[in-house]
Amino acid sequence: MMDGTxxxxxxxxxxxxxxRIARLxxxxxxxxGLFLTxxxxxxxxxxxxxxxxxxxxHRTAYAFVALGLIVAQGIGxxxxxxxxxxxxxxxxx
Amino acid sequence: xxFLISHTHISLIYLVSLGFFVGILGGFFGVGGSFLAGPxxxxxxxxxxYVVGTDLAHIVGKSIVAARRHHALGNVDIKLxxxxxxxxxxGVEVGAQGIEWLKSRFHVDLVVGVTMIGVLVCISVFxxxxxxxxxxxxxxxxTDHSSVGxxxxxxxxxxxxxxxxxPVSGIPRISLWVIxxxxxxxxxxxxxxGGGAGYIRMPFLVYLxxxxxxxxxxxDLFEVIVSAGYGTxxxxxxxxxxxxxxxxxxxxxxxxAQIGALTxxxxxxxxxxxxxxxxxxxxxxxxxxxxxxxxxxx
Numbered sequence: 001m002m003d004g005t006x007x008x009x010x011x012x013x014x015x016x017x018x019x020r021i022a023r024l025x026x027x028x029x030x031x032x033g034l035f036l037t038x039x040x041x042x043x044x045x046x047x048x049x050x051x052x053x054x055x056x057x058h059r060t061a062y063a064f065v066a067l068g069l070i071v072a073q074g075i076g077x078x079x080x081x082x083x084x085x086x087x088x089x090x091x092x093x
Numbered sequence: 094x095x096f097l098i099s100h101t102h103i104s105l106i107y108l109v110s111l112g113f114f115v116g117i118l119g120g121f122f123g124v125g126g127s128f129l130a131g132p133x134x135x136x137x138x139x140x141x142x143y144v145v146g147t148d149l150a151h152i153v154g155k156s157i158v159a160a161r162r163h164h165a166l167g168n169v170d171i172k173l174x175x176x177x178x179x180x181x182x183x184g185v186e187v188g189a190q191g192i193e194w195l196k197s198r199f200h201v202d203l204v205v206g207v208t209m210i211g212v213l214v215c216i217s218v219f220x221x222x223x224x225x226x227x228x229x230x231x232x233x234x235x236t237d238h239s240s241v242g243x244x245x246x247x248x249x250x251x252x253x254x255x256x257x258x259x260p261v262s263g264i265p266r267i268s269l270w271v272i273x274x275x276x277x278x279x280x281x282x283x284x285x286x287g288g289g290a291g292y293i294r295m296p297f298l299v300y301l302x303x304x305x306x307x308x309x310x311x312x313d314l315f316e317v318i319v320s321a322g323y324g325t326x327x328x329x330x331x332x333x334x335x336x337x338x339x340x341x342x343x344x345x346x347x348x349x350a351q352i353g354a355l356t357x358x359x360x361x362x363x364x365x366x367x368x369x370x371x372x373x374x375x376x377x378x379x380x381x382x383x384x385x386x387x388x389x390x391x
Contacts, residue, residue, distance in 0.1 A: 036344045040105065044094075048337055052097040055332065063329035066336035067322060070150050073340055074157030077347035081158065085351050 028084055035080075099143040099335035107137065112151065112342035116349020120159040121356050122369050123310030124291030125152040125317055128213065128376030132383055134338075143335050146328030150339035152289050152321040155346040160314040162354035168311030170261035170304070176269065177276035177294075177312075181320045184280020191285050205285065206384045212282070213373035213380070216296055220373075223300070224366035245303030262304045262312075275301055280320070289317045289324075292373050299366065306362030 047069075054062040095102050111133050115126030127148050134144045163169050195201045223241055253268040275297050283290035291313050298309035328334050357365060 032348065036109070040341060040344065043340060044337070048097060051336060055098050059330060059332060062336075063326050063334075066150060066329045066334055066339075067153070067325050069336055070154040070325070070339055070343065071157065071322070073343055074154035074347070077154070077344065078158040078161050078351075081347050081351045082162070084348070085355065 024088065028088055032081075032084055096335050096337055098337065099139055099147070101137070101139050101143070101335070101338075103134075103137045103139065103338065105341055108338060108341045109345035112155070112345030112347075113349040114345075116155050116159075116346030116351075117353040117356075118349075118372065119152075119155050119291075119314070119346070120162065120350035120353020121310070122291070122353075122365070122372065123159075123163075123295050123313035123317075124372070125149075125156070125289035125321060127152065127289060128209075128292060128373065129379065130342075132376075132379040135383065139335075139338070142331075142333045143338075146325065146331070146333030147335050147338050149289070149321045149324040149328060150334050150336055151342045151346060153318060153325055154339070154343035155350050156289075156314045156317040156321060158347045159350035159354045160311065160318060162351055163307075163311030163314060163357075166307075166311070166354070166358065167261075168307045168357070169315045170259055170308055170312045171315065172257075173259050173262055173272065173302075173304070174312045174315040176257075176272050177316050178319045180273040180276030180278075181280035181283065181294075181316060182323060184277040184282075185284035185320060185324065186280075187277075188281040188284020191281070203384070206380055208285070210377045210381055210384075213292065213377035216292060217370050217372075217374040217377070220296055220366055221370040224363045224370065227363040228367065241300055242303065245299075245301055248301055249303060259304075262302070262308050264303060267302065272302065276316075283320065283324075289321050291317060292376070295369070299362075306365050307357055310357060310365070 051062065051065070054065060094105050111130060115130045118124060118126045118129070125148070130148050130151070131144050134148065135141060139147070160169060192201060192205070195204055248271055249264060249267045251268050251271055253270045255269050256266045257269050258265050259267065276294070279290050279294040279297055282293045294313050294316070295309055298304040298313060299306055304312065325334060329336075360368070
């Protein structure tokens with residue numbers, strides 16, 4: 001398959017079987033879940049105390065940092081989840 | 094996990110799962126999901142002022158994901174969304190002032206709660222009646238037929254300078270003031286009742302302006318980014334945002350929003366509207382329960 005040989009119909013049917021798709025989907029979700037766990041751990045370790053201090057002492061700075069963080073995470077996770085969905089769509093075809 | 098800013102204990106898994114669920118709803122229906130996420134956060138013991146501000150922050154992140162996906166699918170009318178922002182922001186301020194006025198004269202929780210229940214039930218009943226009629230009136234396939242299309246056609250015929258065209262929404266001529274006026278009303282609801290008021294704006298776009306349902310969903314999400322962003326900023330300045338809770342919720346919502354947005358491609362307009370029917374009703378029931386019991390589930 002990797003050297004460009006056409007895939008036969010039975011082989012394609014095996015590749016697209018619901019069980020295989022479900023397994024790939026779960027695998028992708030697992031990878032996403034692992035990434036999120038590491039990401040959240042880093043965020044909590046690096047930012048949390050500083051954000052709480054900022055909220056207590058510099059409310060205006062906190063407001064802008066909070067908005068910046070959620071926008072940055074929105075863009076970052078959009079790129080990541082788009083790749084995830086694209087990979088899953090390619091596998092399902 | 095203990096959240097330092099709001100001084101609340103909430104499970105991370107609960108937040109990610111809640112985000113994922115409201116993310117699917119947001120991507121599919123173009124709503125922020127505050128009518129479900131709000132009571133769900135409140136039930137976990139988050140104070141009401143943090144519920145409103147934190148939910149808005151999470152809506153910003155989720156709407157970025159869902160709006161970009163809808164944009165890729167050609168479902169965002171940027172021109173319409175940009176015009177609507179003007180009316181919405183002005184309306185949000187008026188709604189927030191209304192809350193301040195009520196605070197000094199009446200029991201604000203009861204007034205806002207009962208108003209919101211009434212609005213949510215009306216939307217649910219009307220959308221259910223209309224989408225059921227549309228489904229049974231012969232519209233099939235990818236057509237986006239509405240049985241109350243005469244209302245939007247009458248509104249589009251209002252000649253009030255300047256008239257503009259919205260090619261992405263398939264509207265050849267409509268008054269700029271009509272769009273600003275309707276978005277102002279939805280903004281008042283947003284400021285008065287909290288959240289992004291997507292449950293008001295989405296039906297407004299479809300039934301009053303005549304925007305196709307798929308485009309209404311995408312455009313609403315685009316507009317929510319700015320209105321919820323503005324709300325996040327003002328609430329954070331007042332000390333009502335625990336950004337850590339929003340960031341955790343958003344990790345689940347990002348994936349849910351993608352799945353929800355992609356799923357719209359498999360449904361016709363009337364079917365999306367029919368599926369929308371239970372949401373405001375569920376929100377009304379949850380709110381009524383909160384009002385009657387006076388608060389938290391734990």
